[in-house]
Amino acid sequence: xxxxxxxxxxxxxxxxxxxxxxxxxxxxxxxxxxxxxxxxxxxxxxxxxxxxxxxxxxxxxxxxxxxxxxxxxxxxxxxxxxxxxxxxxxxxxxxxxxxxxxxxxxxxxxxxxxxxxxxxxxxxxxxxxxxxxxxxxxxxxxxxxxxxxxxxxxxxxxxxxxxxxxxxxxxxxxxxxxxxxxxxxxxxxxxxxxxxxxxxxxxxxxxxxxxxxxxxxxxxxxxxxxxxxxxxxxxxxxxxxxxxxxxxxxxxxxxxxxxxxxxxxxxxxxxxxxxxxxxxxxxxxxxxxxx
Numbered sequence: 001x002x003x004x005x006x007x008x009x010x011x012x013x014x015x016x017x018x019x020x021x022x023x024x025x026x027x028x029x030x031x032x033x034x035x036x037x038x039x040x041x042x043x044x045x046x047x048x049x050x051x052x053x054x055x056x057x058x059x060x061x062x063x064x065x066x067x068x069x070x071x072x073x074x075x076x077x078x079x080x081x082x083x084x085x086x087x088x089x090x091x092x093x094x095x096x097x098x099x100x101x102x103x104x105x106x107x108x109x110x111x112x113x114x115x116x117x118x119x120x121x122x123x124x125x126x127x128x129x130x131x132x133x134x135x136x137x138x139x140x141x142x143x144x145x146x147x148x149x150x151x152x153x154x155x156x157x158x159x160x161x162x163x164x165x166x167x168x169x170x171x172x173x174x175x176x177x178x179x180x181x182x183x184x185x186x187x188x189x190x191x192x193x194x195x196x197x198x199x200x201x202x203x204x205x206x207x208x209x210x211x212x213x214x215x216x217x218x219x220x221x222x223x224x225x226x227x228x229x230x231x232x233x234x235x236x237x238x239x240x241x242x243x244x245x246x247x248x249x250x251x252x253x254x255x256x257x258x259x260x261x262x263x264x265x266x267x268x269x270x271x272x273x274x275x276x277x278x279x280x281x282x283x284x285x286x287x288x289x290x291x
Contacts, residue, residue: 005042006067011025013054013064018033045063089118089138091117093120093121096221141265142198142266145266158238159238159262160199162234163253168229185231188216188236189237198263267283
């Protein structure tokens with residue numbers, strides 16, 4: 001178990017108040033003070049530059065990171081102990097990634113025996129908190145992440161395509177010109193998504209500047225697909241997300257200035273927390289079956 005003095009230290013930094021810390025931990029205020037002084041004596045350091053503002057010294061900051069790491073490891077251990085002998089894998093997906101990797105089908109492909117698993121969809125900014133808190137074991141993301149904090153494995157490199165309404169104003173065309181794109185109605189993914197940033201970087205590399213576009217933004221891939229014919233607009237989407245629509249003639253894929261856009265999809269998990277045997281097996285299978 002994590003040292004109770006470190007728990008007091010972490011709580012005090014959250015509350016910024018000795019009395020509130022004591023009440024939250026169900027101990028007395030002198031006990032809070034004693035815990036902090038004991039830590040300083042044990043490590044022979046000063047924790048705070050200013051005891052009123054709770055500004056940490058360099059040594060205090062180092063102890064804070066150490067305490068956070070221990071707390072995460074303990075939460076991770078407890079979560080896995082509760083699983084007992086059955087392996088229940090909790091997976092997180094960003095909306096755009098989930099649309100191109102249906103969780104159930106994907107997991108049945110990579111497991112040689114069907115496990116119990118839960119698949120959750122979270123906004124990109126939520127993924128890291130869920131990983132750190134142990135609420136999910138792995139996350140599938142298409143965006144940048146802190147390589148110092150998370151381990152990763154490449155799942156696939158996904159093609160991005162431009163699609164429109166085959167019955168709309170561009171339906172008779174096979175290629176969208178720079179001029180047409182610069183004034184078209186565009187249905188964008190959420191600007192925090194990896195897909196959005198990937199598109200922006202690709203357009204910038206070809207010096208394609210958008211002008212007076214009417215734009216619609218959504219974090220829901222299904223809504224993006226429906227908006228294409230409703231607005232007679234164009235949308236950049238992952239190929240696997242719209243593959244069935246293209247094959248069924250509901251959407252049409254266009255070429256654009258010979259631009260080839262691809263985006264890497266990763267599975268990530270926190271460093272320094274350790275993996276149990278089932279999680280290691282899952283990761284090995286994903287690495288073997290990555291496209």
